[in-house]
Amino acid sequence: MAYSAGSEMTRGTGQLLPKFRFRLPRHFLWTGFVLGLALLVSYIYFFPPTWAVILDGEVVGYVSQVEEVRKAVALLAESEASRIGAQVAPENPPSFARRRPPRGTTLVTPETIAGLLSERIEFLATGYVICVDGQDVVALPSEEDARLVLSSLREQYVQPIPGRSQVTVEEVLIKENIEIAEKTVSTRMFRSREDALRILVRGTDKIVTHIVQRGECLWTIAQANHMTVDDLRKANPQVKGDIIHEGDSLNLVVPDPYITVQSREKVVFTVSIPYATEVAYDDSLWPWQERVLVEGKNGQKLVTQEVIRENGQEVSRRTVDERILSYPLTRKVVRGSKQVPPMGSGQMVWPVKGRVTSYFGWRWGSFHSGIDIAAPAGTPVLAADNGMVSYRGWNGGYGRLVLIDHGNGTVTAYAHLSGYEVSVGDRVEKGQVIGYVGSSGNSTGPHLHFEVRENGVAKNPLDYYK
Numbered sequence: 001m002a003y004s005a006g007s008e009m010t011r012g013t014g015q016l017l018p019k020f021r022f023r024l025p026r027h028f029l030w031t032g033f034v035l036g037l038a039l040l041v042s043y044i045y046f047f048p049p050t051w052a053v054i055l056d057g058e059v060v061g062y063v064s065q066v067e068e069v070r071k072a073v074a075l076l077a078e079s080e081a082s083r084i085g086a087q088v089a090p091e092n093p094p095s096f097a098r099r100r101p102p103r104g105t106t107l108v109t110p111e112t113i114a115g116l117l118s119e120r121i122e123f124l125a126t127g128y129v130i131c132v133d134g135q136d137v138v139a140l141p142s143e144e145d146a147r148l149v150l151s152s153l154r155e156q157y158v159q160p161i162p163g164r165s166q167v168t169v170e171e172v173l174i175k176e177n178i179e180i181a182e183k184t185v186s187t188r189m190f191r192s193r194e195d196a197l198r199i200l201v202r203g204t205d206k207i208v209t210h211i212v213q214r215g216e217c218l219w220t221i222a223q224a225n226h227m228t229v230d231d232l233r234k235a236n237p238q239v240k241g242d243i244i245h246e247g248d249s250l251n252l253v254v255p256d257p258y259i260t261v262q263s264r265e266k267v268v269f270t271v272s273i274p275y276a277t278e279v280a281y282d283d284s285l286w287p288w289q290e291r292v293l294v295e296g297k298n299g300q301k302l303v304t305q306e307v308i309r310e311n312g313q314e315v316s317r318r319t320v321d322e323r324i325l326s327y328p329l330t331r332k333v334v335r336g337s338k339q340v341p342p343m344g345s346g347q348m349v350w351p352v353k354g355r356v357t358s359y360f361g362w363r364w365g366s367f368h369s370g371i372d373i374a375a376p377a378g379t380p381v382l383a384a385d386n387g388m389v390s391y392r393g394w395n396g397g398y399g400r401l402v403l404i405d406h407g408n409g410t411v412t413a414y415a416h417l418s419g420y421e422v423s424v425g426d427r428v429e430k431g432q433v434i435g436y437v438g439s440s441g442n443s444t445g446p447h448l449h450f451e452v453r454e455n456g457v458a459k460n461p462l463d464y465y466k
């Protein structure tokens with residue numbers, strides 16, 4: 001009963017209201033639907049669900065979550081702060097704009113955005129900048145660090161050079177004006193103390209080294225690395241002369257230092273003073289005889305020099321003091337001046353059996369001062385005329401050489417010998433065996449080089465055999 005009554009009631013009321021309720025909502029719904037659609041469309045149009053990431057006024061990508069980008073920036077800042085040891089702030093933080101990516105553009109992943117930001121975002125930090133002549137060179141996180149860099153800068157050049165104990169460094173100064181200033185600069189300027197020192201001294205903290213291999217020299221290493229030998233030397237002031245050893249480490253980056261450390265050194269060393277020789281002549285002795293009266297002795301002096309170096313390279317050196325420690329002792333000798341009497345017969349004999357292979361005069365652009373007579377090694381060599389042996393011994397390109405003085409200024413020479421049969425001072429007869437054909441000295445095969453000299457001037461030997 002209650003049920004049917006209730007249903008009747010409902011039906012009853014339902015019949016009362018419909019006209020009123022059904023008409024208005026339909027109208028309202030339509031308007032609402034259109035309005036809502038318009039709102040949704042404009043919302044989606046004006047507030048799309050994606051964001052453009054803008055860096056330095058340029059859209060670098062589209063993301064759906066701004067938080068991802070903010071997190072990436074924070075991570076970068078954190079790692080940069082721990083690298084340099086100071087608080088950092090982004091100089092050009094990214095900005096965001098609700099924007100739909102152009103057709104065909106996909107959203108970038110958080111990894112890609114992080115990579116982009118690490119390349120393009122700059123961080124600023126307040127640190128202690130070392131300025132050289134007004135130019136900011138390098139920054140350090142604390143003033144103490146900056147001061148430590150400057151003090152080790154001086155020490156580098158004050159270290160005594162090993163093995164040269166008589167060097168005293170008298171003064172070290174840096175030519176440029178160096179200041180430490182507290183500044184907010186790009187974190188790219190921050191360096192460790194070691195790298196800061198390298199930059200000041202070498203202009204770069206780049207290190208490229210080469211280990212010397214067996215058989216290499218400065219020139220081959222320079223060539224292989226597209227450098228000049230000069231630059232290689234500049235990069236390696238420790239190399240003295242041309243001496244490098246297998247296993248040595250050479251620097252291949254040419255320094256371009258910001259600073260010039262000038263040092264003034266006092267170098268003290270001893271130098272020997274060579275002795276002079278005083279010659280007296282005695283006509284009772286032959287010219288090849290010599291008597292030493294007093295043996296010579298070198299003296300010694302103590303020299304003090306002032307050496308100015310810039311970045312370790314010597315730029316000037318002057319002698320400031322010289323003190324004689326011992327005077328040299330003059331060597332005194334007596335040399336013979338006795339003339340060999342005329343002994344030659346005027347008619348010479350042929351000095352060796354053989355064929356003339358080279359004549360007196362110009363050949364191949366040089367002057368041949370005698371004749372060459374080819375003969376087997378060991379063939380006896382004969383004195384061309386009577387005379388006295390005035391020289392017997394090794395003489396440079398002549399090899400084993402014998403000179404015979406015939407008097408009247410005539411001397412004959414016998415070169416490239418393999419052995420001798422006479423001694424200095426011996427009187428020899430024309431045709432006497434004085435030695436043997438050889439190839440000593442500057443010679444390509446066994447032969448006798450024979451010369452005739454008149455008062456020291458070489459003459460054509462063949463003129464004496466007419």
Ligand SMILES: [Zn+2]
Nearest residue numbers: 370371372449
């Ligand atoms: Zn010759």
